[in-house]
Amino acid sequence: MTAMTMRAVQAVEAGGAFVPARVPVPEPGAGQVRVRVHACGVCAGEAIARHGLMGARHPRVPGHEIGGTVDAVGPGVSAWNPGDRVGVGWHGGQCSTCAACRTGDFANCAERLIVGADLDGGYAEYTVVPQSALARLPEALGFEEAAPLMCAGVTVFNALRKSGARPGDTVAVQGVGGLGHLAIQYADRMGFRVVAVSRGREKEEAARALGADDYIDASDAGGRGAGAALAAAGGARAVLATAGDAAAQADIAQGLQGNGTLLVAGTPHDPIPVSSLLLVTGRRSVQGCYSGHAKDSEEAMEFAVLTGIRPMVETYKLEEAEQAYGSMGTARFRGVLVP
Template structure:
């Protein structure tokens, strides 16, 4: 099989030909149909995460089909469509796991593309506990980015306490923000897109934003307050100054 991997921290990618791997106990082999490219893949490329063993193939936005089951895997079948995201396995018994917070596992958190080879390959071995079923109506290309970028925006919104009709702003209309706006609109919030300039305005409205705030043309905090103040601001632009500029737009209890 083909694997696009990094041979050392800060090293170049190489495409290697490797044997198709066999799944061990508790794991499955997935035939990769699509893998999103996430900024966090650079963690593997640049060697930022401690203890990465090289060579290593990045990729934690995987969508594919189960091809083979390891010993002891229950509840999954060969031929089933599945995805794997940043959470690629957990211990099951640490304090975090006992709270059901597997992604903060303290003992054996596994991340595809960091702890083991990820989705930049024809095949991937992943623990069965890391799999998510993909519904038939969703293509692999559509499903793959949801495994990281989608979860990253969907989870904060659904746990935010915002209710239908509330003003929910999404700061930044990029890989995360374009998903955040769609979730916010479909969850029934008054979705407000915030970005620099007018370039992103048509896209934001197509994605479901009811309002668009151009931070170059107006004070985003003041504009949010005109809408009643935001219950939630989902900040997807990794800029402290951009986040600071919108904080004043939060409403009471926002």
């Protein structure tokens, strides 16, 4: 019997372009679910598969912002049924037995899986993942709306709700792009006074429409830098850095209030040169913002439905994955592949 095949896009060599291919439709094993992909967001995290980072092997199907439906279930799966609307994010499941998992810290599982890096992701018509990786999609969200919330959305949602900031506090969002435009909405709906920070004025109108109360042009901050401009305006209890620029992240940290936190979501892969004096004298801190597990994703989506948060998306055909990946720096604001 000839195996069924599907359309997919693969990373086939380190540093090479994404390549359309036909591959066998995967079969779910014990504890696994096959998802028919209706939409898959395009994220900078695809660099892991593209460049063979963090142990990723080639060929690999990237993609970890998946919205779809359950197509088939493997032995031992009882919580999911064919036709269920589901999402799959960065977190591809946990062992549930290591020291971190036993405390409920699934993000730090010793055996955690990354969708699109350790296992094939959503740049395909179907994907197979552990059942623990599935989040239930609210009926009010379309697949193209839900997909970006499975990584970009849950990352900024988790960062903000764990930041220590309270309603009425000032929170700055550095970068108004795929992550930042969602961070502005989440911060606004959580009751913070939101300051958007970006280079130039072309994104100011959009930032304010999304919920920003104020805007700082990082390229025109009176020669002082965006961090000094933020400090002069009263400073921020938290700064969520979504743009992957180490120098810009170090600069915006100058705008933290005492006891404030720089939340790093954008990863420049370079050291962030934050002054130790700045940290010590104001008891300020720098904190990494790691995505979230399936339940976190469900809560991020439920909050989005409750408060009217929606990603701004541009859709592409599956075969246009390379084009979509290359447009991330200019798209407004999140590319989504629609198989």
